[in-house]
Amino acid sequence: MDRITLAFWSLVIGLCGATAFFVTGIYGQQATQQQREAKxxxxxxxxxxxxxxxxxxxxxxxxxxxxxxxxxxxxxxxxxxxxxxxxxxxxxxxxxxxxxxxxxxxxxxxxxxxxxxxxxxxxxxxxxxxxxxxxxxxxxxxxxxxxxxxxxxxxxxxxxxxxxxxxxxxxxxxxxxxxxxxxxxxxxxxxx
Known part of the structure; x- marks a missing residue:
């Protein structure tokens, strides 16, 4: 695999990981907010x-x-x-x-x-x-x-x-x- 292809796939994997991290954080914040709200x-x-x-x-x-x-x-x-x-x-x-x-x-x-x-x-x-x-x-x-x-x-x-x-x-x-x-x-x- 040449360097450009390797860099491209590394970037794609990094972006997917960052997206998963932020989405998990957002859903966690929403769940925490709902737990803190009055029933x-x-x-x-x-x-x-x-x-x-x-x-x-x-x-x-x-x-x-x-x-x-x-x-x-x-x-x-x-x-x-x-x-x-x-x-x-x-x-x-x-x-x-x-x-x-x-x-x-x-x-x-x-x-x-x-x-x-x-x-x-x-x-x-x-x-x-x-x-x-x-x-x-x-x-x-x-x-x-x-x-x-x-x-x-x-x-x-x-x-x-x-x-x-x-x-x-x-x-x-x-x-x-x-x-x-x-x-x-x-x-x-x-x-x-």
Whole structure:
């Protein structure tokens, strides 16, 4: 075997080894993170610790580590991408979420299955009798994420139709609502 071929195969083997090392480390970190998170059950009362974005929060359950919860059945616009019109509505969703929750305890209703592929808990959160996801949709701050059907989807879709008809939140901006419609149409294709 000449030197170039030997160097090539040495590089390939080295890259494969490095990839395996990093992938193992990432999966190990995810498993450790999931082990450190609170074990939430339907009916648990939790407190809001942090809003990650308009559809993902960190909550705490007394005596346990924090848990990341993805709100079932909704999707808010991204808030982390600067000052474009979409980010404005993403930040508005975060603020609306904080207002809906306030300092009230949240009741957890877990989805089946209770975790997504990222290890986040998937749940509906209630502040008193208020479904937080439904509240965000009703105000025009969130879209119904229809790829995976869920029990409250018909109610969520009706609230979205009403918010759209009344030009609430993101639905009042023609450019942003066109992007939202494109997302909804894509999700409909994915879900069918």
């Amino acid at each position: 939430l059950e339907s009916g648990d009362l939790v407190q809001l610790v942090k809003v990650i974005d308009g559809d993902t929060v960190v909550v705490s359950k007394e005596g346990q580590p924090n848990a990341t919860v993805r709100l079932l059945g909704i999707k808010t616009l991204e808030s982390k991408h600067g000052k474009d019109e979409v980010a404005v509505y993403g930040r508005a969703a975060e603020e609306a979420l904080k207002r809906l929750v306030g300092d009230k305890p949240l009741r957890v209703l877990l989805n089946t299955p209770p975790r997504d592929r990222h290890g986040r808990t998937i749940a509906t959160l209630y502040a008193g009798d208020q479904d937080i996801g439904l509240g965000l949709i009703s105000q025009g701050h969130a879209l119904v994420y229809s790829v995976y059907p869920f029990a409250s989807m018909p109610v969520y879709l009706q609230a979205q139709t009403t918010a759209r008809a009344n030009n609430l939140g993101l639905w009042g901006d023609p450019e942003v609502s066109a992007k939202a419609e494109a997302m909804i149409n894509e999700w409909a294709r994915q879900g069918s």
